[in-house]
Amino acid sequence: xxxxxxxxxxxxxxxxxxxxxxxxxxxxxxxxxxxxxxxxxxxxxxxxxxxxxxxxxxxxxxxxxxxxxxxxxxxxxxxxxxxxxxxxxxxxxxxxxxxxxxxxxxxxxxxxxxxxxxxxxxxxxxxxxxxxxxxxxxxxxxxxxxxxxxxxxxxxxxxxxxxxxxxxxxxxxxxxxxxxxxxxxxxxxxxxxxxxxxxxxxxxxxxxxxxxxxxxxxxxxxxxxxxxxxxxxxxxxxxxxxxxxxxxxxxxxxxxxxxxxxxxxxxxxxxxxxxxxxxxxxxxxxxxxxxxxxxxxxxxxxxxxxxxxxxxxxxxxxxxxxxxxxxxxxxxxxxxxxxxxxxxxxxxxxxxxxxxxxxxxxxxxxxxxxxxxxxxxxxxxxxxxxxxxxxxxxxxxxxxxxxxxxxxxxxxxxxxxxxxxxx
Numbered sequence: 001x002x003x004x005x006x007x008x009x010x011x012x013x014x015x016x017x018x019x020x021x022x023x024x025x026x027x028x029x030x031x032x033x034x035x036x037x038x039x040x041x042x043x044x045x046x047x048x049x050x051x052x053x054x055x056x057x058x059x060x061x062x063x064x065x066x067x068x069x070x071x072x073x074x075x076x077x078x079x080x081x082x083x084x085x086x087x088x089x090x091x092x093x094x095x096x097x098x099x100x101x102x103x104x105x106x107x108x109x110x111x112x113x114x115x116x117x118x119x120x121x122x123x124x125x126x127x128x129x130x131x132x133x134x135x136x137x138x139x140x141x142x143x144x145x146x147x148x149x150x151x152x153x154x155x156x157x158x159x160x161x162x163x164x165x166x167x168x169x170x171x172x173x174x175x176x177x178x179x180x181x182x183x184x185x186x187x188x189x190x191x192x193x194x195x196x197x198x199x200x201x202x203x204x205x206x207x208x209x210x211x212x213x214x215x216x217x218x219x220x221x222x223x224x225x226x227x228x229x230x231x232x233x234x235x236x237x238x239x240x241x242x243x244x245x246x247x248x249x250x251x252x253x254x255x256x257x258x259x260x261x262x263x264x265x266x267x268x269x270x271x272x273x274x275x276x277x278x279x280x281x282x283x284x285x286x287x288x289x290x291x292x293x294x295x296x297x298x299x300x301x302x303x304x305x306x307x308x309x310x311x312x313x314x315x316x317x318x319x320x321x322x323x324x325x326x327x328x329x330x331x332x333x334x335x336x337x338x339x340x341x342x343x344x345x346x347x348x349x350x351x352x353x354x355x356x357x358x359x360x361x362x363x364x365x366x367x368x369x370x371x372x373x374x375x376x377x378x379x380x381x382x383x384x385x386x387x388x389x390x391x392x393x394x395x396x397x398x399x400x401x402x403x404x405x406x407x408x409x410x411x412x413x414x415x416x417x418x419x420x421x422x423x
Contacts, residue, residue: 004058022082057416080114140276187328207290309371359418
C-alpha cells in the first residue's frame with residue numbers, strides 16, 4: 001500500500017526539489033509561506049478545484065510527483081512573480097499605502113504580470129503605480145468606514161431609525177397556516193412547494209412579532225417539529241436593535257460594524273465605488289427589516305433555514321428520544337452530513353466513550369450544535385447576495401444544500417490542518 005504523506009510536507013519537498021528561486025515567496029528556511037500557498041500555489045498552480053485529488057489532506061506518491069511537476073512547469077513564472085512582488089512592495093511604501101495585507105493583495109497581480117510580461121524589465125514604476133492605485137482606490141478604506149461608523153452623526157441616525165422603523169413598525173398578523181405550509185414544503189421531494197413558499201411575503205410578520213413577544217421562534221418550531229433542539233437567533237428575546245460597534249455571534253445579533261465590514265468586502269469584490277457613509281446607512285436600514293434582510297425571498301429562505309437547522313443533528317442516533325428522524329428534504333441533508341467519514345468517526349468515538357483529540361473538540365462542538373455554524377453561514381450568504389444583487393441561479397434546495405456542503409468543507413479543512421500539524 002502506498003505511503004500517504006501530509007499535503008503541507010509534500011508541497012515543501014516538491015518546492016525544494018523544483019529549485020525555485022523566489023525569495024519573496026518563502027520563509028527563512030526557503031519554504032513557501034502560508035500565503036504563498038493560499039494566494040498563489042493553490043488557486044493558480046495546483047488548482048485543487050479542478051484536480052480534486054490534490055486537495056486531500058494526505059497525498060500518495062503519484063500525487064506528490066504531480067505536484068512536483070506542476071512546480072517545475074511554473075518555476076520560471078514563480079521566480080518572476082517574486083521579482084514583481086518586490087516592485088509592488090517598494091512602490092506601496094513610496095506611495096504610502098497601508099490598507100490590506102501586501103501578500104494577499106499583490107501576489108495574484110504579480111503572478112499575472114509574470115505570465116503576461118515575464119520578468120520586470122527597465123523602469124516599471126509607472127505600470128506598478130497605476131496597478132496599485134487601481135487596487136487601493138476601489139471603494140472606501142476600512143479606516144474611513146470605521147470613522148463614519150463611530151461618528152455622532154451615525155449614532156444619532158441609528159437612534160432615529162430604531163425609533164421610527166424598529167419599535168413603531170406594526171404589521172397585521174399574517175401567519176395563519178404558515179407553519180403547515182412550510183412543513184409540507186419541506187416534505188415535498190420535488191422542491192416545488194419550497195419554491196412557492198419562499199415567494200411569499202407572509203414570513204415578515206414572524207420577524208416583526210419577535211420584537212414584541214417572547215418565544216415566537218420556539219412556538220413556530222414547535223408547530224412544525226415538536227421534538228427538536230432549541231435554536232437561538234439572538235440572545236435577546238424579544239429582539240432588540242443590533243449594537244453599532246463590536247461583534248456578536250448569533251445571526252440577528254450581528255453588530256452594524258460586522259455587517260458593514262462584510263458589505264465592504266463584497267463591494268470591493270464587485271469593484272463598486274460606493275462611499276463609506278452610504279455603506280453604513282444601507283446596513284442600518286437593512287437591519288430594521290425582517291431578519292436584517294431587505295429581500296422577501298431572502299427573508300423566507302432564512303425562516304426556512306431556521307426550521308431546518310435544529311433538525312440537523314449529526315452526532316445523535318436517528319432513533320433518539322430527543323430528536324426524531326428527519327424526513328423529506330431535511331432528511332436528505334441529515335444523511336449527507338452523517339455519511340461524512342469524519343462525522344462517523346467522531347460519532348463512534350463518542351458512543352464508545354473514547355477520547356477526542358484536542359484539535360477536534362471545536363468540531364465536535366460544532367456538530368453537537370450544528371445549527372450555529374449552519375445558520376450563520378446561511379445568513380451571511382443571503383446578506384452577501386443582497387449587496388451584489390443578481391437573479392437567483394439556484395433553487396432553494398440547491399442553496400440550502402450548498403450551505404450544508406460549505407460547513408462540511410470548513411470542517412474538512414480544519415481536520416486537514418490538524419493532521420498536518422500533528423505530522
